[in-house]
Amino acid sequence: MNLIDVQNLHFSYPEGIELLKGIDLAFDHRSTAIIGQNGAGKTTFVKLLKGLLKPVSGDILINGVNTKEISVAKLAAHIGLVFQNPGDQIFKSSVYDEVIFGPHNIGIPEDEADESTKKALIEVGLENKVNDNPYDLSFSERKLISIASILAMNTQIVLLDEPTIAQDDYGKQLIQGLVRKLEGEGRLVISILHDMDFVAETFTRTLVFQNGKVTMDNDTKSVFSQTEAVRRAYLEPPHVTQLGNRLGYTETYLTAEQFVKDSLRKREEFKQ
Numbered sequence: 415m416n417l418i419d420v421q422n423l424h425f426s427y428p429e430g431i432e433l434l435k436g437i438d439l440a441f442d443h444r445s446t447a448i449i450g451q452n453g454a455g456k457t458t459f460v461k462l463l464k465g466l467l468k469p470v471s472g473d474i475l476i477n478g479v480n481t482k483e484i485s486v487a488k489l490a491a492h493i494g495l496v497f498q499n500p501g502d503q504i505f506k507s508s509v510y511d512e513v514i515f516g517p518h519n520i521g522i523p524e525d526e527a528d529e530s531t532k533k534a535l536i537e538v539g540l541e542n543k544v545n546d547n548p549y550d551l552s553f554s555e556r557k558l559i560s561i562a563s564i565l566a567m568n569t570q571i572v573l574l575d576e577p578t579i580a581q582d583d584y585g586k587q588l589i590q591g592l593v594r595k596l597e598g599e600g601r602l603v604i605s606i607l608h609d610m611d612f613v614a615e616t617f618t619r620t621l622v623f624q625n626g627k628v629t630m631d632n633d634t635k636s637v638f639s640q641t642e643a644v645r646r647a648y649l650e651p652p653h654v655t656q657l658g659n660r661l662g663y664t665e666t667y668l669t670a671e672q673f674v675k676d677s678l679r680k681r682e683e684f685k686q
């Protein structure tokens with residue numbers, strides 16, 4: 415069974431234009447990036463997955479259960495959402511209380527909740543800030559608190575809305591490590607991103623949202639190998655992919671490491 419099935423999903427806000435115009439998607443455990451220009455409906459889509467909004471028509475099944483037939487509270491044990499703005503999520507006055515709120519809320523027993531909270535705080539590198547007030551911390555640290563809050567709930571599905579905003583290299587690498595770890599555990603991470611370099615280096619599958627439809631859906635390398643189609647969605651391919659293209663390489667590069675390795679090999683071949 416798929417972790418998520420989206421069937422002929424249509425959505426519009428009251429009085430708004432139709433934003434999602436018949437989306438069909440199936441999600442297994444592969445880490446998946448959602449990209450698309452501003453206003454394409456990406457955040458709306460993840461709110462629909464989380465059950466915070468209901469389809470105007472069509473269905474969303476989470477582990478086979480229709481989001482129209484389950485309360486948001488019950489769904490929270492299966493699917494967590496890290497909001498784009500941590501201010502929309504954080505409301506407690508200590509980091510520990512904030513992170514343990516989620517596990518408590520879905521009825522995880524106290525000992526287990528405490529353990530998963532401490533583990534999540536270590537995973538995001540905030541184990542020394544448990545007693546701090548989240549609002550005394552930086553924006554990027556508050557973002558990591560929001561991520562820890564969702565990790566501590568141990569949901570099988572984790573949705574991230576722009577997790578890398580305001581993160582430096584350390585924060586980005588930390589988030590990349592988390593995505594890979596969750597994927598390795600068979601848990602599904604779906605993330606909205608504008609940072610194409612991070613998408614290329616981190617995610618197995620990539621979806622492009624445009625004009626209310628999913629216009630590209632493939633493994634990340636295949637998506638970025640279609641440079642013209644990516645540009646038609648008003649997106650810039652990753653920098654290393656563009657560099658490879660400009661140098662006339664036929665291979666699609668997703669990471670600087672691959673690019674350097676191949677360039678050195680080509681240089682050696684040229685010398686011989």
Ligand SMILES: Nc1ncnc2c1ncn2[C@@H]1O[C@H](COP(=O)(O)OP(=O)(O)OP(=O)(O)O)[C@@H](O)[C@H]1O
Binds near residue numbers: 428430451454
């Ligand atoms: N609660 C709302 N009521 C009415 N319209 C809304 C609401 N939330 C979002 N919209 C509109 O729906 C459209 C899509 O918004 P959404 O946030 O889903 O797009 P997005 O692809 O996530 O954009 P971004 O990349 O800028 O975050 C936008 O035009 C937005 O103004």
